[in-house]
Amino acid sequence: MNENENNFESLRQLLALKKHEVPPPGYFNRFSHRVINEIESGERLTDSERFFVTVPWLFRLLSSMQARPALVGTAATGIFVLMAIGLIVADRPDSSPEVAASAMAPVDPANSLSISQTFASSDLMTASASSNSAETASTGLAISTNLSLQPVASMFGHPNSLVQPASFNGN
Amino acid sequence: MEMIMAEPATNTSTSPEAGNVTDEFTLVSRARRGEMDAYDELVRRYQERIYATMYHMTSNHEDANDLAQESFIKAFQALKSFKGDSSFYTWLYRIAVNKAINFIKQRRNRVSMSLNDLDTNAEHDPDLVALISHKTPHRAATLAELQEKLNAAILKLSEQHRAVVVLHDVQGVPHEEIADIMGCNVGTVRSRLFYARQQLQGLLAEYLDKK
Numbered sequence: 572m573n574e575n576e577n578n579f580e581s582l583r584q585l586l587a588l589k590k591h592e593v594p595p596p597g598y599f600n601r602f603s604h605r606v607i608n609e610i611e612s613g614e615r616l617t618d619s620e621r622f623f624v625t626v627p628w629l630f631r632l633l634s635s636m637q638a639r640p641a642l643v644g645t646a647a648t649g650i651f652v653l654m655a656i657g658l659i660v661a662d663r664p665d666s667s668p669e670v671a672a673s674a675m676a677p678v679d680p681a682n683s684l685s686i687s688q689t690f691a692s693s694d695l696m697t698a699s700a701s702s703n704s705a706e707t708a709s710t711g712l713a714i715s716t717n718l719s720l721q722p723v724a725s726m727f728g729h730p731n732s733l734v735q736p737a738s739f740n741g742n
Numbered sequence: 743m744e745m746i747m748a749e750p751a752t753n754t755s756t757s758p759e760a761g762n763v764t765d766e767f768t769l770v771s772r773a774r775r776g777e778m779d780a781y782d783e784l785v786r787r788y789q790e791r792i793y794a795t796m797y798h799m800t801s802n803h804e805d806a807n808d809l810a811q812e813s814f815i816k817a818f819q820a821l822k823s824f825k826g827d828s829s830f831y832t833w834l835y836r837i838a839v840n841k842a843i844n845f846i847k848q849r850r851n852r853v854s855m856s857l858n859d860l861d862t863n864a865e866h867d868p869d870l871v872a873l874i875s876h877k878t879p880h881r882a883a884t885l886a887e888l889q890e891k892l893n894a895a896i897l898k899l900s901e902q903h904r905a906v907v908v909l910h911d912v913q914g915v916p917h918e919e920i921a922d923i924m925g926c927n928v929g930t931v932r933s934r935l936f937y938a939r940q941q942l943q944g945l946l947a948e949y950l951d952k953k
Binding site: 578579581582583584585586587588589590591592593594595599602603604605606607609610611613634635638 | 778781782785786789790793797798803807810811814815818819848849852857858859860861863864867869870872873885888889892907908911912939942943946949950
């Protein structure tokens with residue numbers, strides 16, 4: 572071990588330089604005062620601060636996010652892009668299920684199967700569903716969701732003619 | 743509510759305040775009862791050493807300031823869990839070193855130096871005089887260059903190796919106490935110290951050859 576110590580003698584001399592690195596003059600004069608102030612203000616925590624104290628994992632998560640701004644930025648951009656694509660696709664007038672399904676429909680009517688036909692005798696069949704099934708029977712495969720899942724009114728300015736406002740006044 | 747605290751550790755010979763164990767025990771007991779003037783006295787007693795440890799591990803004054811303050815605050819909050827198995831000084835050091843190690847892990851890829859100035863005694867330190875040629879005309883510049891290279895080399899060490907070399911070679915903490923602070927055995931401390939010195943010697947070979 573002594574031999575090892577001797578091998579590092581010049582390194583030890585160089586490390587002595589670290590002992591001469593000192594903080595700005597007067598730095599320690601108010602250090603303890605700052606610590607005591609922090610402790611006393613910590614005892615007067617706000618509700619949100621108290622929440623972080625009681626849920627330390629959330630604080631650690633937020634801290635780790637603060638430590639990786641690039642990663643968080645990339646994730647946020649990705650989410651934004653996905654939302655933008657979703658909005659654009661949903662807003663397109665040709666993105667309704669019927670149109671999309673008819674675009675996928677095979678051209679041979681002999682081999683076609685209409686899901687709507689399997690419900691032909693159902694009591695739940697509505698008039699509009701019947702007319703749809705009649706149309707699709709001649710064109711091929713089509714998926715109709717009119718039986719139980721009515722399309723909701725669009726959020727983006729296209730009124731849905733299939734949905735009628737409910738009335739409870741008995742008229 | 744009256745706090746019950748274990749007797750202070752009897753093996754406190756390595757603590758700088760070995761003769762003030764009773765005094766320290768009294769201060770800790772009072773601080774646990776919420777007497778802030780007692781804790782203020784404890785902070786004053788150890789602030790320079792805790793700050794120095796944080797500074798030498800981060801090579802950044804602002805980070806060291808934050809870490810030192812946070813260490814004292816955390817120690818106060820955890821005072822109820824202090825059993826007295828070791829001295830308050832060792833216990834406080836353990837909190838501070840763990841805090842610094844976690845900080846370094848989080849900031850591994852974002853290291854920035856903010857070095858303190860050298861005091862006026864640096865130029866007359868016999869160890870440093872031996873390293874620098876008397877004929878060098880820009881002696882202060884050479885010391886500043888050495889300071890920067892030395893800190894850059896220390897920042898390249900892993901957090902565990904950095905802690906050991908800072909505690910032992912810069913602050914003069916004995917192996918046994920470092921083992922207690924870092925929660926490992928003395929053999930591990932010696933082995934980490936040897937490896938850290940080897941790494942530093944390799945990184946600073948150019949400057950060490952000037953002797």
